């Protein structure tokens with residue numbers, strides 16, 4: 001069983017991944033590139049650990065409630081059917097201890113990755129930045145270290161050779177609000193060692209995720225192969241002036257009984273990620289295209305600091 005986990009990148013997802021690893025008892029080090037990254041990551045660690053504890057405490061009140069099985073934080077509680085209120089008290093106590101004792105921040109890459117069993121790269125969706133970090137890391141990693149990427153849109157085969165350990169490299173892709181939406185899509189590239197792939201599947205289970213195995217590389221995995229076209233369609237309706245985000249959300253929610261429409265989902269994902277994905281599409285830099293307009297509208301919101309739930313405001317105001 002892996003013992004030491006390193007997360008490269010302390011953004012929205014990196015923070016959540018690191019915390020879920022610590023919650024499940026793994027010694028967890030965030031490798032960050034600068035003092036200012038620490039200043040940005042520390043508040044996220046505080047925010048997400050508080051949210052995890054809050055949802056765990058709320059689950060206590062759900063014990064015995066038939067709706068509990070639909071609402072409990074699946075990444076934090078293993079077998080809901082057997083969980084008692086006392087079990088949740090014990091989990092809360094252990095979680096506070098683990099968050100306090102098992103989470104470390106480190107700027108020195110060599111120190112961070114020393115003895116790591118698994119390194120999970122969760123940096124911005126920028127191929128050049130990812131390659132730069134893989135190349136800086138490759139001679140520092142132990143022989144045993146498995147390297148995974150949480151990239152949502154880039155394929156592991158794009159990076160495998162830059163890692164210096166293609167056989168020990170694959171994608172392990174999480175969903176936002178990892179402690180509730182506990183999917184972990186595991187996707188190798190053609191050179192991934194099947195034994196390493198199996199270890200990553202097992203690790204995903206050990207950190208409370210449901211491992212979802214892909215048999216081949218697929219841009220967008222299973223989830224985003226469905227979600228990205230859906231969110232793009234919603235943004236296109238907005239950018240084309242067909243309807244406003246709130247009306248588009250309401251249409252989806254009323255018609256399908258879904259709890260959140262596309263713009264609420266975009267607020268959770270973060271508008272920067274949505275923008276980065278948009279800018280990679282054909283036509284994004286071409287004046288007059290709908291994709292270009294979608295990019296401009298997102299950028300206007302980002303420039304106003306309205307980047308989503310994390311910032312307190314996106315398409316909706318979360319400060320109230």
Ligand SMILES: NC(=O)c1ccc[n+]([C@@H]2O[C@H](COP(=O)([O-])OP(=O)(O)OC[C@H]3O[C@@H](n4cnc5c(N)ncnc54)[C@H](O)[C@@H]3O)[C@@H](O)[C@H]2O)c1
Pocket residue numbers: 008009010011012013014032033037122123124125129130132133150151152153173174175176268269270272273
């Ligand atoms: N946001 C989501 O819902 C979501 C879901 C699943 C996967 N992902 C994937 O997770 C990864 C991170 O996404 P995010 O939403 O957390 O982004 P984010 O913008 O919140 O965080 C990115 C982090 O990468 C760091 N970073 C950027 N360049 C770096 C460099 N050169 N060296 C070191 N650190 C660097 C930034 O400082 C920041 O901490 C992306 O690959 C994204 O596709 C995101």
